[in-house]
Amino acid sequence: MNEIKKDNTEDKILKAAKTIFIRKGMEGARMQEIADEAGINKALLHYYFRSKQKLFEAIFVNLLTQIFPNITTLLLSDKPIEEKIGLFIEKYIDMLLQNPYLPAFVLKEINRDSDFFEKTFSNRKIDLNLIFNMLEKEMEAGNIRKMNPRDIMANLLAMCIFPFAAKPMLKLLLFGENHQQYDQFLEERKSTIKEFVLNSIVLPKS
Amino acid sequence: MNEIKKDNTEDKILKAAKTIFIRKGMEGARMQEIADEAGINKALLHYYFRSKQKLFEAIFVNLLTQIFPNITTLLLSDKPIEEKIGLFIEKYIDMLLQNPYLPAFVLKEINRDSDFFEKTFSNRKIDLNLIFNMLEKEMEAGNIRKMNPRDIMANLLAMCIFPFAAKPMLKLLLFGENHQQYDQFLEERKSTIKEFVLNSIVLPKS
DNA sequence: GTCTATAGATGGATAGAC
């Protein structure tokens, strides 16, 4: 039952739509463009998915479920907290290096139609409370500094995601003429973010 | 010479266009909408600015020059490094609290037409090298930990800006049902980011 | 300078043949 014979028309459409929507966004994408990418014509898009909106929703909902789950489980394993955070950052940056358009796309769409986003996101029932509890236990145990665990999460996501979402600006701001160095900078952040975070929150063993 | 008599048509248009473009973006904004907001009709928009693109560029270029300069000067004053970083974060978050739509707008537009952005941005000649030099001096003096100053800058901007740009998602992710607490969370980050950064980079006085 | 009216282009959606 493992996704055999994936080259039927519906899958071709979904694959093409995903590519185009992520690159151009809902408003920027053209149905003709998606049809071309899929090697079919516009009418077929409407035959399989009634409207552009419906097609977009299919892509977007699928993307949301794809992004979150894998990474959070890692934070709930029984490794030491330093190692868990280090691995989280590495995995997350690796994912972003493989999907560099994703951050800008998601940010654009959640701000364009935040009502729709909130509805679909709430359905996913993603719950970080287990992670927050874990962090608070580490604070009680004196392993990390006492602070709002939501700030840890926000800072981690911010430092990982923002440099991808703001790439056209940050690469010029940080490197000027030599902005081709930016991709290497992103790669190196797997270790620099880790150092930055651990230096901030890990307490010395007594 | 101080911008007297600001209520001529051109200024009304610019003000209206700024509001609408920031809220809807270049692609989402409608010329009719801007005309309504300005209390005039569509044709006048084209009389003053030849095209939607030209009107957008006027707004966008103006915004870029407005955002950057004030804040960087602060980092070059002769206060202690801890104080400079603390003030930078406070000022920056305050600016974002007053312009909450700005981050999502800028990120959307620099990714939509990054060629245009790179051209206009390069003209601004914003140069962070003086700031990087200052940070490196502080490292040499043993005041802060040795690291790539670009990571400091990237992390600062990320932690300040990202929670605004990703608000529709982060508020649900961090607070779930109680997401009305998010605005207070943003406000408090003026001090929590400061603690987070200083704990990471400031070295103890020997 | 400001308006109404309309041209012209684009793009989502549908009808209907095969």
Added chain:
DNA sequence: GTCTATCCATCTATAGAC
């Protein structure tokens, strides 16, 4: 299921009266 042809709404842009 897949195609071509076309409809129709939307939106930028312009013509022309005042």
